Amino acid sequence: MFSLFRRPKTPAAAAPPTEAELLARYRADGDVQDLGRLYEPYFHLVYGVCLRYLRAEDDAKDAVMQIFEKLIVDLRRHEVQNLSSWLHTTARNYCLMELRRRKSAPDTVEFGLPGAPGVESEAALHLVSDDDDDFPTEEHLQQLEAALARLPPEQHRCLELFYRQQLSYQEIAAATGYDLKQVKSFLQNGKRNLKLSLASHVAR
Structure with missing residues (x-):
């Protein structure tokens, strides 16, 4: 009931x-x-x-x-x-x-793949700095360009694809032919080497 x-x-x-x-x-x-x-x-x-x-x-x-x-x-x-x-x-x-x-501005500096739409190198500075408050000087941009150029090509390529084109690990692997483990290693080592290169330039 x-x-x-x-x-x-x-x-x-x-x-x-x-x-x-x-x-x-x-x-x-x-x-x-x-x-x-x-x-x-x-x-x-x-x-x-x-x-x-x-x-x-x-x-x-x-x-x-x-x-x-x-x-x-x-x-x-x-x-x-x-x-x-x-x-x-x-x-x-x-x-x-x-x-x-x-x-x-005529002195704007870009980095990226040839023929690809450019993103100012200030964006790339976020690879090595978390400070969003100030824009970099022209000298800093030139230092970054030189540091990027000194990286092994695999690291340089992966950094550009990941940070500049915002591709995922899987997309970078598909674009480059590297496996996922290599992609992660190139990104990690490339970012570390970029920091070290810039730090050594500042210390001179």
């Missing part, structure tokens, strides 16, 4: 998809609603990076929307493992390119 007063069991609500599941689903289907769900939690992170570089609130807000439009294509091309870090790098590089476009 007590069963008459029991409430019928309702099916448990399905757990919301994880970030990794949303990323995989967006890469497969390209549903912009999924992209919006991925981007929304990082809105303030991207806005903060853009404001730091562009200095004006309206410019930073515009950049946030431009970056979202950029992600429509980029997140279907790249297999992203750490979305927060990837978005931070993407926002920083976008702002650097925007500043470079505004400035159009």
Whole structure:
């Protein structure tokens, strides 16, 4: 008789998809609603990076929307493992390119693969420094270029693909023919050697 007063069991609500599941689903289907769900939690992170570089609130807000439009294509091309870090790098590089476009300075230094769209070497300085507050001097950029040139070609290539083109380990392996263990080793050793090279130059 007590069963008459029991409430019928309702099916448990399905757990919301994880970030990794949303990323995989967006890469497969390209549903912009999924992209919006991925981007929304990082809105303030991207806005903060853009404001730091562009200095004006309206410019930073515009950049946030431009970056979202950029992600429509980029997140279907790249297999992203750490979305927060990837978005931070993407926002920083976008702002650097925007500043470079505004400035159009003849002494701007670039690094990267021949024929590839350039990203200012300031972005590469984040390989060896975590300080986002100051732009590097021309002397620092020249030192970085020289240090990169002194690296073994395998390390130089992997650093550019990972930091400049934001490729995953798997994508670097596919692009270079190295196995994953080699890719990780070249990145680790290349970053260490770059720091040592720059430190030895400063110590002179």
